[in-house]
Amino acid sequence: MPSEEDPKLFERTTVKGLRAVLSPRKSFDFSCTACGKCCRGPGSVYFTPDDLKAVEEHLGLDAAGKADLRGRLIQAEENGYYVHRAGGACRLLGSDNRCTVYPVRPLQCRTYPFWPSSFVSRTDLEALAEECPGTLKGKGRRYSLLSTARRVNKTRRQFLEAQKEPDEHFMI
Numbered sequence: 001m002p003s004e005e006d007p008k009l010f011e012r013t014t015v016k017g018l019r020a021v022l023s024p025r026k027s028f029d030f031s032c033t034a035c036g037k038c039c040r041g042p043g044s045v046y047f048t049p050d051d052l053k054a055v056e057e058h059l060g061l062d063a064a065g066k067a068d069l070r071g072r073l074i075q076a077e078e079n080g081y082y083v084h085r086a087g088g089a090c091r092l093l094g095s096d097n098r099c100t101v102y103p104v105r106p107l108q109c110r111t112y113p114f115w116p117s118s119f120v121s122r123t124d125l126e127a128l129a130e131e132c133p134g135t136l137k138g139k140g141r142r143y144s145l146l147s148t149a150r151r152v153n154k155t156r157r158q159f160l161e162a163q164k165e166p167d168e169h170f171m172i
């Protein structure tokens with residue numbers, strides 16, 4: 001999660017901004033290699049109440065199973081989100097390195113790496129490329145600057161929508 005002191009957080013992601021942070025590249029490229037690195041933290045995974053319900057249904061949990069899952073998964077609650085701070089690998093990551101709830105994974109996971117915080121500056125983008133082997137390696141699917149901006153702004157809108165008190169500082 002980005003720092004509250006960063007004034008650029010209040011800016012919407014624009015083609016002009018992306019041109020500056022991606023230069024000299026003229027597009028963004030990404031294809032997931034299924035390495036599982038982004039599920040291994042450190043960091044937090046944010047679940048809306050609906051996300052959590054979908055996970056419980058997907059796993060077919062009874063009342064005891066739900067209580068157990070919530071006990072293992074929820075370390076905090078922030079602005080309408082349940083927060084999973086595993087301190088390492090997400091507890092929903094399987095031993096085969098795959099997400100055990102992939103069809104119902106939360107917004108944060110579905111939208112990675114198209115997060116507002118990844119595109120604020122060149123430094124953020126370099127950190128993303130270092131973390132994710134599927135990003136900016138020239139081998140993945142190409143996204144135009146416009147398409148990238150649209151995806152990132154959609155993530156921003158969706159992440160804000162689930163907040164109790166809409167706050168652009170509270171962003172993935």
Ligand code: SF4
Nearest residue numbers: 032033036038132134
């Ligand atoms: S780090 Fe990147 S390549 Fe690896 S699983 Fe996550 S999105 Fe896919």
Ligand code: SF4
Nearest residue numbers: 039090092093099109
């Ligand atoms: S919910 Fe699934 S995709 Fe998201 S961090 Fe956990 S294991 Fe990874």
